[in-house]
Amino acid sequence: MSALGVAYIIIVFGLAGFFACRARARLLEQRGQKMHSLPLYYGWWAFFVTSAPALLFLLIWTISSDLYLERRAFSHLAAQNAAAQNAASAVAGVAASGAAPAQSAGFGLEKAVLSDLVKNLPALGGNIADYAQASYASVRKKLLTAKNIALVENGRNYMLPLAVEWLETRRILQKTGGAAAIILAAFAFVGSFYYVRPAFRARNKVERVIISTLFLASLLAIATTIGIVLSMLFQTVHFFESVSPRAFFFGTVWDPRFSTAAGEAGATGRFGLVPLLAGTLYIALVAMIVAVPVGLFAAIYMAEYASPGLRSVIKPLLEILAGIPTIVYGFFALMTIGPFLRDISAALAGGQSFIQAQSVLTAGLVMGIMLIPFVSSLSDDIITAVPRALRDGSYGLGATQSETVKKVVLPAALPGIVAALLLAASRAIGETMIVVLAAGVAANISFNPFAPMTTITVKIVNQLTGDLEFDSPQTLVAFALGMTLFVLTLLMNIFALYIVRKYREHYE
């Protein structure tokens, strides 16, 4: 029985515990006992006591037994591999002196082949132990004809006994672990009756369980973030082993020169961050110049002037704009805005267009449009949250509506608005698709907004797509770029939070 099936059984035990203990608590109450908590709480506590330890045990058992099996099989595989290598070199007449190739270059591949074999062998059905003596080629053929599963060709015969042993042991371990977990749940089910007594504070215990669950959920989110950062960090460190941080952070030329194409030895390419960072910030700046005034004015109109009826129409409409996928904005930039700007500049200059179809301006403009609903919706909420008493105070002194907005409402809402703008800016910095389509992929350094430039995110996509080995600086640079981007947006978000905290107490 699979671990999942065992988990179901454990949960059934838990539910049984829930109903049994709730019923028992009710019974005790009817007999006139003064129970500390409502019967429901005794039920929930019984559910938790019955199922949680058994489920936890099952989880740990499954994970650790898998790890154990994998380690054991791989160590056997290493021994077999070394033996086969030795035999091969002996046949070839080369002296097997010197360092034994315990883990040859192909060993990583062999691990993958074995794992694949283990994954697919059970598909054949029947008694798995029968295949221990079969040849790899015959098993492969059988899988291909009977189940249409293709294994790699160059597996070794000695893998089969290892795979069979792996699977057999796994079956035994699963059985033992599953049985132990079910027995644990059964014992806990019986034991949970102990808790149904008047003095037991089931309500408080359930509260603790709920708090722990909530805490675990937040812990999981944080742990995932830390995991992502760490995985990026390791690859980044790896990258800086082949390219110096100085060349990366201060280099002004981006020319990663895919080594296979460059051909010559030592042509590792140049990984200068500066043109990408400049492009990122420039395009984000143009986007903010578009989005901030329009978004903010729209927010002020919605919050202060629009009638409730109008507001209930405008706001959802603006939020639809926020739901458009960025790739669609990219189309819009590529097909409409870009050619439009090019043609209009041609008309202005009399023939020669000075705005290229792909340019900082095009990308910034469209990205700005994308950010408008983001800015306006957040700012609208913030402006609406300014207490009515402040507006009344201002009107009561004879201020007009726009004076009130300018001198009282906006200053009071400013910290929140600044935070909203910084959030919008981090979105602009992280945006990819619009830039790919609207600003091009050329890594230039230029102050001309009519020329193409590119951003960090675009280059990350460029470096990671395609057929490249995963340990060349050409690929690893993507992680360094990602890390830079992450740190950049993180700093902006921290700054936004700092501003909000610092000025928050100013009203209320």
Added chain:
Amino acid sequence: MTAKYAAVKPKRVKMRGENVTVFYGNKQALHGVTLDIAANKVTALIGPSGCGKSTFLRCLNRMNDTIEGARVEGVITLDGEDIYAPDIDVVELRARVGMVFQRPNPFPKSIYDNVAYGPRIHGLTKNRAELDEIVEKSLKSAGLFDEVKDRLHDAGTGLSGGQQQRLCIARAIAVSPEVILMDEPCSALDPIATARIEELIDDLRKNYTIAIVTHSMQQAARVSQYTAMFHLGSLVEMGETKIIFTSPKERRTQDYITGRFG
């Protein structure tokens, strides 16, 4: 419903409401109230919650205009001039008829800027020195200057509740209004702060006409010269405070004052 008018009429009338009726949407909040606010006197508006006294007060400087769906009928005059007439500038009106609210609502600015807010938007001063003078004078009139003179540029929101309310009064005074409306100005304050505000109201009477909404009978008795009793959106009775509190004509006033309902 016709309001019973007290025999004693104020000598000099600053503001007058005639047959004032207010609707919030479909709900009628005020039923034809006719009431005079005497010049350089304190007029207290009393009555149980929801009786329309705050609504009437808010009509006097057209603060009801800012409420969605509010509609005012009848005539309200300031020095004989209809304040709901089409050619009246509501912004100018509110500069002449200032308002202090239930909860202190200082702007999230410095103490100085709070007081200077009104003079600045109305362009009352030509230079910084004049503005400084108005701020100081207003803070002095509100009895706050000595407490804050060393920290005029600290946030107004950092003051205590009573100080904040006096700051709001100073802010209202700074635009030199003729009338000051106070909507339960002490309801969020402790007794000591309340006593200070009441003293202040008595001082301000020399230069301003004051209308105050209050829930506290004692406060009405202490600070006002005239009292108007509201009930269910109508004026029950209006007269000199000492008469209203000692020998009211109306049974409902009697009951309310002695705490039998409210």
